[in-house]
Amino acid sequence: MDKLTVSVSPHLHSPVTTQKIMLDVIIALVPATIVGTVLFGLRSLLVVLVCVAAAVLSEFLFNIICKREQAISDLSAVVTGLILALNLPYSIPLWQAAVGSVFAIIVVKSLFGGIGQNFANPAATARIFMILSFSGTVAKAALPTIVDTVSTATPLSILKGTAEGVLPSVGNLLIGLRGGAIGETCVIALLLGGVYLIIKKVITWHTPVAFIMTVFVLSLIFSGSFNEAVVYTLSGGLFLGAIFMATDYSTTPTTLWGKVIFGFGCGFITVCIRFWGTYPEGVSFSILFMNIVTPYIEKLTAKKPFGGENK
Amino acid sequence: MPAPKTVTLLTAMHIGKPAIPVVKPGDTVKVGQLVAEQNGFVSSPVYASVSGTVKKIEDTLISSGVYVPAIIIESDGMMTPYENITPPVVTDYTSFISALKASGIVGLGGAGFPTFVKLDVKDTTRVDEIIINGAECEPYITSDTRTMLDRADDIAYAIKLFEDYLNVKKVYIGIEDKNKAAIAKMKELAASVPSVTVKVLPSLYPQGGEKVIIYNTTGKVVPAGKLPLDVGCVVCNCTTMASIADYMKTGMPLVEKCVTVDGSAVKCPKNVIVPIGTSLTDLFDFCGGLTDDVCKVLYGGPMMGISVPYTDVPVLKNTNAVIALGKKDSAEPKPTQCIHCGRCVTHCPLGLSSTAIGKAYEARDGAALEKLKVNVCMECGCCAFICPAKRPLVQTNRLAKGVLRDYITARQAKEKEEKKNG
Numbered sequence: 001m002d003k004l005t006v007s008v009s010p011h012l013h014s015p016v017t018t019q020k021i022m023l024d025v026i027i028a029l030v031p032a033t034i035v036g037t038v039l040f041g042l043r044s045l046l047v048v049l050v051c052v053a054a055a056v057l058s059e060f061l062f063n064i065i066c067k068r069e070q071a072i073s074d075l076s077a078v079v080t081g082l083i084l085a086l087n088l089p090y091s092i093p094l095w096q097a098a099v100g101s102v103f104a105i106i107v108v109k110s111l112f113g114g115i116g117q118n119f120a121n122p123a124a125t126a127r128i129f130m131i132l133s134f135s136g137t138v139a140k141a142a143l144p145t146i147v148d149t150v151s152t153a154t155p156l157s158i159l160k161g162t163a164e165g166v167l168p169s170v171g172n173l174l175i176g177l178r179g180g181a182i183g184e185t186c187v188i189a190l191l192l193g194g195v196y197l198i199i200k201k202v203i204t205w206h207t208p209v210a211f212i213m214t215v216f217v218l219s220l221i222f223s224g225s226f227n228e229a230v231v232y233t234l235s236g237g238l239f240l241g242a243i244f245m246a247t248d249y250s251t252t253p254t255t256l257w258g259k260v261i262f263g264f265g266c267g268f269i270t271v272c273i274r275f276w277g278t279y280p281e282g283v284s285f286s287i288l289f290m291n292i293v294t295p296y297i298e299k300l301t302a303k304k305p306f307g308g309e310n311k
Numbered sequence: 312m313p314a315p316k317t318v319t320l321l322t323a324m325h326i327g328k329p330a331i332p333v334v335k336p337g338d339t340v341k342v343g344q345l346v347a348e349q350n351g352f353v354s355s356p357v358y359a360s361v362s363g364t365v366k367k368i369e370d371t372l373i374s375s376g377v378y379v380p381a382i383i384i385e386s387d388g389m390m391t392p393y394e395n396i397t398p399p400v401v402t403d404y405t406s407f408i409s410a411l412k413a414s415g416i417v418g419l420g421g422a423g424f425p426t427f428v429k430l431d432v433k434d435t436t437r438v439d440e441i442i443i444n445g446a447e448c449e450p451y452i453t454s455d456t457r458t459m460l461d462r463a464d465d466i467a468y469a470i471k472l473f474e475d476y477l478n479v480k481k482v483y484i485g486i487e488d489k490n491k492a493a494i495a496k497m498k499e500l501a502a503s504v505p506s507v508t509v510k511v512l513p514s515l516y517p518q519g520g521e522k523v524i525i526y527n528t529t530g531k532v533v534p535a536g537k538l539p540l541d542v543g544c545v546v547c548n549c550t551t552m553a554s555i556a557d558y559m560k561t562g563m564p565l566v567e568k569c570v571t572v573d574g575s576a577v578k579c580p581k582n583v584i585v586p587i588g589t590s591l592t593d594l595f596d597f598c599g600g601l602t603d604d605v606c607k608v609l610y611g612g613p614m615m616g617i618s619v620p621y622t623d624v625p626v627l628k629n630t631n632a633v634i635a636l637g638k639k640d641s642a643e644p645k646p647t648q649c650i651h652c653g654r655c656v657t658h659c660p661l662g663l664s665s666t667a668i669g670k671a672y673e674a675r676d677g678a679a680l681e682k683l684k685v686n687v688c689m690e691c692g693c694c695a696f697i698c699p700a701k702r703p704l705v706q707t708n709r710l711a712k713g714v715l716r717d718y719i720t721a722r723q724a725k726e727k728e729e730k731k732n733g
Binding site: 003004005006007008009010011012013014016017018020021071074076113114115116117249250253254255256302303304305306307 | 450522526532533534535537605606607608609613614615616617618619620621622634636640641643644647648649650651652653656657659660661662663664666667683684687690692695696697698699700701703705706709
């Protein structure tokens with residue numbers, strides 16, 4: 001018998017690792033990526049590859065330059081690049097997509113200390129940065145290339161009155177036959193990914209349900225029309241944002257009530273921007289705003305230690 | 312298990328002051344004979360677990376990092392019982408407690424707190440409920456289940472003593488729902504003793520934690536820094552109960568222990584009744600020996616157990632299991648950055664916020680740690696188990712407790728100073 005290992009308890013560890021969690025998120029995004037490629041053509045896949053490659057490479061180089069331990073194997077940079085790509089129209093110039101990815105990784109994530117330390121969602125913030133910097137190409141209504149019968153504008157711009165066109169049917173909204181970013185249009189594919197993540201216990205249902213329900217109920221109240229409320233709920237980046245961005249670990253509350261409050265806040269801000277703001281869409285903005293108040297939500301909803309009232 | 316060649320009886324097999332040896336090298340002793348006497352209030356006597364000759368008394372390093380005297384007895388292989396052993400005469404509360412004191416019984420679930428101290432409630436009206444802990448405290452361990460199956464009569468006998476001398480009206484037996492046989496056996500017992508209720512608990516770690524089982528059986532919450540007695544509860548491990556009965560019936564003090572021997576490196580895992588002081592080497596040999604890839608040996612279970620540097624250490628009074636793990640199970644995962652997923656927060660059975668404690672510890676912020684109640688942490692290991700970044704969260708909490716202790720000591724010193732001056 002050789003020497004025994006002496007270590008601190010516990011001596012068992014769950015098989016779930018950061019890498020496995022990130023891999024699950026990537027798996028959950030596969031349906032949306034495939035549908036996006038089918039709807040918008042192979043160029044979508046190119047945008048995805050550029051974003052992912054730029055994200056991983058920039059994190060890799062940043063870690064080398066700053067003499068940090070190499071952490072790209074945790075796959076979190078892949079997730080960031082992938083989510084950002086799905087938030088962009090397929091027609092975006094590739095260099096712009098790459099710049100967005102580098103911004104997400106370097107400015108939003110790495111400069112704050114890397115995984116788990118950033119206060120703002122990298123993909124959401126990078127998307128906002130790109131809307132401000134490259135408004136012409138990012139906010140452009142990119143249309144599915146497989147059919148030519150789709151209206152020429154995004155449903156939200158039509159609802160806003162900034163574009164002419166006919167609203168798509170609910171069926172088309174569910175399968176993604178409408179103008180928008182690569183990964184945001186097909187609600188069914190996104191839901192599939194969301195259910196997978198909930199089953200794998202990567203996320204809980206609280207934030208997405210609170211977010212989406214809030215948008216639906218408030219849209220119903222403000223528009224007064226059930227049909228419009230449905231279109232509001234199924235359009236824009238709501239499902240992509242609610243399922244994949246508002247559930248990011250680092251930038252959202254850890255407590256269950258915190259998650260509900262976070263989702264509600266996101267929904268409320270989204271609807272406010274959609275109805276009264278300049279922009280047709282507000283999902284990214286709402287997530288960023290709520291990221292900022294996350295520490296306060298955490299404080300407000302902190303768990304009370306068992307038997308801790310004493311003293 | 313047959314008598315081992317030698318036993319090593321540590322004088323500190325309980326929480327509290329080590330006992331004082333009363334034998335010297337060369338003395339002959341018999342099973343059940345006193346070899347070290349109680350020292351101070353929170354302490355417990357030690358009895359010879361084999362018959363034979365005291366070989367030597369030497370200072371030995373124990374897992375808490377201090378040296379205590381250990382009495383090493385060479386066995387004659389006869390296991391002759393000590394002739395002066397007679398059942399104690401118990402007539403009332405006082406004689407019951409002094410009998411317990413002499414029995415050498417400590418909390419056998421693992422804590423090792425002297426049982427008589429726990430039950431010395433002074434005023435018996437303070438005890439409303441006794442909770443018999445039959446929820447195995449950790450994965451792997453089945454020694455308590457064994458006790459419930461084999462020694463139900465002893466448990467019933469001990470309950471009767473508690474009713475008579477502590478005026479206990481209500482007894483709960485908490486068992487995890489996976490232990491169907493033990494539940495059936497205890498329900499049988501409950502049918503004949505009206506005060507007993509069997510509570511079937513979900514098979515979830517750490518069901519056997521004192522505060523956890525009190526809450527899950529009675530719904531009562533023990534406030535931080537208070538004892539179960541403050542809410543009218545006393546928790547006793549079921550093996551402790553059986554040992555109490557054994558002593559009261561026969562007068563034979565605590566000299567043997569049912570121990571689970573398990574883990575991937577044990578060839579024939581089993582529950583073994585062993586003389587206290589038997590070395591783990593002998594115990595493993597009795598269980599078919601260890602596989603070649605053994606990498607880690609633990610006192611206790613895998614969640615809170617203490618890993619030992621060699622197997623030449625003795626079974627203690629409170630050893631409920633010894634686990635030997637092979638290479639595959641002993642891999643130490645490399646910690647990576649916290650991803651703020653909150654799993655540690657949702658999984659803490661006591662509602663602590665590990666992430667916040669970690670930050671406060673890094674900042675050495677005593678005031679924040681006091682608010683976060685890190686002192687409540689029972690170090691069950693759930694947070695560190697579930698952490699996907701494999702961070703040593705329990706260790707952080709332990710260190711944070713130290714920071715909090717220093718902070719409170721410093722504050723008290725300051726307050727004292729201010730009082731003196733002003």
